[in-house]
Amino acid sequence: xxxxxxxxxxxxxxxxxxxxxxxxxxxxxxxxxxxxxxxxxxxxxxxxxxxxxxxxxxxxxxxxxxxxxxxxxxxxxxxxxxxxxxxxxxxxxxxxxxxxxxxxxxxxxxxxxxxxxxxxxxxxxxxxxxxxxxxxxxxxxxxxxxxxxxxxxxxxxxxxxxxxxxxxxxxxxxxxxxxxxxxxxxxxxxxxxxxxxxxxxxxxxxxxxxxxxxxxxxxxxxxxxxxxxxxxxxxxxxxxxxxxxxxxxxxxxxxxxxxxxxxxxxxxxxxxxxxxxxxxxxxxxxxxxxxxxxxxxxxxxxxxxxxxxxxxxxxxxxxxxxxxxxxxxxxxxxxxxxxxxxxxxxxxxxxxxxxxxxxxxxxxxxxxxxxxxxxxxxxxxxxxxxxxxxxxxxxxxxxxxxxxxxxxxxxxxxxxxxxxxxxxxxxx
Amino acid sequence: xxxxxxxxxxxxxxxxxxxxxxxxxxxxxxxxxxxxxxxxxxxxxxxxxxxxxxxxxxxxxxxxxxxxxxxxxxxxxxxxxxxxxxxxxxxxxxxxxxxxxxxxxxxxxxxxxxxxxxxxxxxxxxxxxxxxxxxxxxxxxxxxxxxxxxxxxxxxxxxxxxxxxxxxxxxxxxxxxxxxxxxxxxxxxxxxxxxxxxxxxxxxxxxxxxxxxxxxxxxxxxxxxxxxxxxxxxxxxxxxxxxxxxxxxxxxxxxxxxxxxxxxxxxxxxxxxxxxxxxxxxxxxxxxxxxxxxxxxxxxxxxxxxxxxxxxxxxxxxxxxxxxxxxxxxxxxxxxxxxxxxxxxxxxxxxxxxxxxxxxxxxxxxxxxxxxxxxxxxxxxxxxxxxxxxxxxxxxxxxxxxxxxxxxxxxxxxxxxxxxxxxxxxxx
Numbered sequence: 001x002x003x004x005x006x007x008x009x010x011x012x013x014x015x016x017x018x019x020x021x022x023x024x025x026x027x028x029x030x031x032x033x034x035x036x037x038x039x040x041x042x043x044x045x046x047x048x049x050x051x052x053x054x055x056x057x058x059x060x061x062x063x064x065x066x067x068x069x070x071x072x073x074x075x076x077x078x079x080x081x082x083x084x085x086x087x088x089x090x091x092x093x094x095x096x097x098x099x100x101x102x103x104x105x106x107x108x109x110x111x112x113x114x115x116x117x118x119x120x121x122x123x124x125x126x127x128x129x130x131x132x133x134x135x136x137x138x139x140x141x142x143x144x145x146x147x148x149x150x151x152x153x154x155x156x157x158x159x160x161x162x163x164x165x166x167x168x169x170x171x172x173x174x175x176x177x178x179x180x181x182x183x184x185x186x187x188x189x190x191x192x193x194x195x196x197x198x199x200x201x202x203x204x205x206x207x208x209x210x211x212x213x214x215x216x217x218x219x220x221x222x223x224x225x226x227x228x229x230x231x232x233x234x235x236x237x238x239x240x241x242x243x244x245x246x247x248x249x250x251x252x253x254x255x256x257x258x259x260x261x262x263x264x265x266x267x268x269x270x271x272x273x274x275x276x277x278x279x280x281x282x283x284x285x286x287x288x289x290x291x292x293x294x295x296x297x298x299x300x301x302x303x304x305x306x307x308x309x310x311x312x313x314x315x316x317x318x319x320x321x322x323x324x325x326x327x328x329x330x331x332x333x334x335x336x337x338x339x340x341x342x343x344x345x346x347x348x349x350x351x352x353x354x355x356x357x358x359x360x361x362x363x364x365x366x367x368x369x370x371x372x373x374x375x376x377x378x379x380x381x382x383x384x385x386x387x388x389x390x391x392x393x394x395x396x397x398x399x400x401x402x403x404x405x406x407x408x409x410x411x412x413x414x415x416x417x418x419x420x421x422x423x424x425x426x427x428x
Numbered sequence: 429x430x431x432x433x434x435x436x437x438x439x440x441x442x443x444x445x446x447x448x449x450x451x452x453x454x455x456x457x458x459x460x461x462x463x464x465x466x467x468x469x470x471x472x473x474x475x476x477x478x479x480x481x482x483x484x485x486x487x488x489x490x491x492x493x494x495x496x497x498x499x500x501x502x503x504x505x506x507x508x509x510x511x512x513x514x515x516x517x518x519x520x521x522x523x524x525x526x527x528x529x530x531x532x533x534x535x536x537x538x539x540x541x542x543x544x545x546x547x548x549x550x551x552x553x554x555x556x557x558x559x560x561x562x563x564x565x566x567x568x569x570x571x572x573x574x575x576x577x578x579x580x581x582x583x584x585x586x587x588x589x590x591x592x593x594x595x596x597x598x599x600x601x602x603x604x605x606x607x608x609x610x611x612x613x614x615x616x617x618x619x620x621x622x623x624x625x626x627x628x629x630x631x632x633x634x635x636x637x638x639x640x641x642x643x644x645x646x647x648x649x650x651x652x653x654x655x656x657x658x659x660x661x662x663x664x665x666x667x668x669x670x671x672x673x674x675x676x677x678x679x680x681x682x683x684x685x686x687x688x689x690x691x692x693x694x695x696x697x698x699x700x701x702x703x704x705x706x707x708x709x710x711x712x713x714x715x716x717x718x719x720x721x722x723x724x725x726x727x728x729x730x731x732x733x734x735x736x737x738x739x740x741x742x743x744x745x746x747x748x749x750x751x752x753x754x755x756x757x758x759x760x761x762x763x764x765x766x767x768x769x770x771x772x773x774x775x776x777x778x779x780x781x782x783x784x785x786x787x788x789x790x791x792x793x794x795x796x797x798x799x800x801x802x803x804x805x806x807x808x809x810x811x812x813x814x815x816x817x818x819x820x821x822x823x824x825x826x827x828x829x830x831x832x833x834x835x836x837x838x839x840x841x842x843x844x845x846x847x848x849x850x851x852x853x854x855x856x
Contacts, residue, residue: 210675211672211674212671212672212674212675212677213680214675231674233720242826243640244639244799244800244826245709245799246639246800247638247640247641247798247799248641250704252640252641255709257692257710257711261689264689265693268686268689271678276678277677279673279674279677279678280678281673281683281723283685283719283721283723284715285685285715285718287711287713289711290712290713291712292711292732293709293732295711304673304674304720304721306674370675371673371675372675373674395671395672395675397675398670398672399670
């Protein structure tokens with residue numbers, strides 16, 4: 001084993017780290033984690049702040065429990081694993097992600113980011129390498145937003161500590177509050193010191209599977225995330241009149257289903273012409289009374305519209321509203337805007353570091369916006385932030401079939417290691 | 429009170445009957461019936477062969493319990509009220525309908541046909557008039573097909589007695605069989621003699637609210653039903669691939685919802701061009717997994733297609749299948765035909781009698797097919813059959829708001845009286 005002192009140049013030290021990353025150890029850790037909440041179909045069901053979710057955090061701490069590490073929890077249920085830096089007073093360089101999953105989630109979403117960070121820490125330990133700045137591995141609470149809605153809770157509350165009471169009052173389906181669930185987490189990890197929300201962070205970088213098909217389709221191994229696209233969510237309610245399917249002529253109908261179809265056809269046509277960066281989804285759709293022999297009196301559906309450019313998102317969302325107005329006639333149409341989150345664009349520092357690392361490692365790379373939301377969107381409010389994407393099989397995520405290639409997971413961890421090390425050594 | 433012997437001509441006798449019909453008595457009977465299973469919103473919830481449904485049959489029998497009447501039940505739960513004829517060996521002229529309702533049904537659907545028949549019988553009693561043939565008032569079991577699916581059960585089994593075992597085995601949501609429910613009905617009406625299914629009938633005429641807007645829109649009081657339109661029911665299953673709404677570009681999606689919209693738009697366009705007699709409804713529609721942030725992997729919907737002409741029904745149904753094939757591409761589409769019931773055209777005898785009666789009574793009339801199915805569709809297999817429609821408010825039925833004007837109900841009963849009397853006197 002080389003000691004830090006034996007390594008002359010920065011490049012030698014970086015190469016030592018990236019070449020020491022153990023992809024088998026990373027893989028084994030991912031597979032071991034996947035046992036907790038494992039489903040019959042090879043997926044994982046590990047909802048936020050459940051016993052299972054708490055259990056894997058303890059396991060993670062056990063895996064890295066060495067004298068140069070310190071653990072902290074905070075008031076919203078985040079866990080931080082701090083690796084000492086040579087200058088402890090400096091703000092830490094942070095990585096991490098989440099260990100909670102969807103109810104029929106996979107082995108990689110979130111987990112990869114945490115365990116890639118763990119693998120970097122283990123590698124630095126293997127090499128007996130210190131860093132100037134401390135390193136921190138964050139396990140954010142309730143990223144998925146399934147048990148407690150909405151998601152990215154832990155990072156959002158970390159970035160805006162004043163929102164804590166709002167978050168603690170949210171309840172799950174069984175009327176358990178976040179406050180109660182976090183108290184249980186604290187009890188499970190009793191003895192772990194508490195730390196205030198929103199402690200300073202020097203920089204944040206998160207590794208994650210892409211959860212989409214862009215990298216796979218373009219044969220890229222590393223996704224340099226430019227930012228996180230914005231979204232406008234609408235709930236559209238079309239109100240007509242229930243009628244007997246056999247007796248009511250078309251000319252007398254106020255058919256909410258027919259109006260929905262004609263409106264949606266125009267919306268799909270509009271969005272098809274808006275370019276490949278536009279994401280338009282009608283995923284939730286309810287018909288009332290939903291009987292085959294009754295002309296529907298009401299249809300309610302949700303629109304999930306996303307775009308990385310604020311101007312495009314604004315214009316397309318406004319056209320959604322305009323088309324709803326245009327199709328109002330026989331039936332009334334109400335478009336209620338549920339959410340308007342502006343796109344986030346990461347400052348260049350982190351994306352450039354990721355790009356350079358991928359270049360040096362000769363990894364096929366591509367700049368792309370993130371379609372999904374991630375904890376990084378909140379850390380962006382605190383410090384320079386970046387994300388490293390790796391491909392997942394068929395772009396499939398939030399699915400028990402979720403899969404990723406070990407070579408890609410390894411490459412992403414190498415990039416993460418280089419970026420973290422350079423930041424922690426103050427040598428961009 | 430005039431006796432039959434005092435009336436010279438046929439026309440004098442017919443006029444005496446139609447002028448003696450008491451619309452107030454008819455209305456009071458309808459309102460009294462509506463108390464049994466009354467809902468808070470002014471509707472009726474009286475599912476087939478429940479205690480409430482059995483109770484109103486007893487009430488009906490009590491209302492007409494005179495020496496010239498006889499009651500019979502049969503093995504499927506129908507009730508028959510027979511008014512003696514001068515020549516008892518002749519096959520009876522039958523009228524009737526049903527007393528069961530939808531769970532949120534109205535006061536008139538079915539009930540009007542039974543109580544219009546009752547009002548005719550009462551009027552003949554008021555006038556002390558006999559008829560050559562016996563008259564029978566049928567209360568068919570489970571026309572609505574809500575508790576036990578499908579509907580028109582009592583009349584179907586009457587027309588095809590061999591199907592009895594099939595019907596008796598059908599269960600409701602609580603696993604109660606038709607056999608058990610009918611046994612309970614028999615117990616409630618213990619002492620009422622049983623009669624075989626499918627006893628001969630000379631002719632059948634049923635009065636009913638239209639359950640559609642055609643009469644109201646054309647200011648007609650009497651609908652002369654030409655027949656009952658045919659239907660082809662399909663279940664269409666569109667299978668694509670679930671994907672993350674934020675990360676998956678349109679070009680990579682197999683969006684079952686989008687395919688459904690494009691297919692349905694073409695289907696609505698086709699059916700719009702098929703003329704006003706075509707009825708095309710997509711009333712039941714399910715999206716999977718039905719989450720706003722997931723591109724739908726599957727959509728399942730039902731098509732209810734009806735037309736009074738067999739050739740048109742065949743052609744339009746075949747085009748449904750062809751369009752499903754045409755839209756197969758990114759997603760697979762399977763169109764399963766659930767039912768193909770050919771249109772029924774009533775033979776001219778009854779419609780002509782109804783037309784002539786309406787003409788003589790100077791009532792605005794219109795020939796139209798029935799959009800809904802009725803017990804008459806089954807009686808058509810047994811004997812010359814016809815239906816008299818009267819308008820209902822706004823064409824609304826299967827709804828607690830169902831309403832009809834007393835003047836229209838009265839007019840329909842006058843036409844029914846004349847038709848029944850002429851048939852029972854063998855004087856078409």
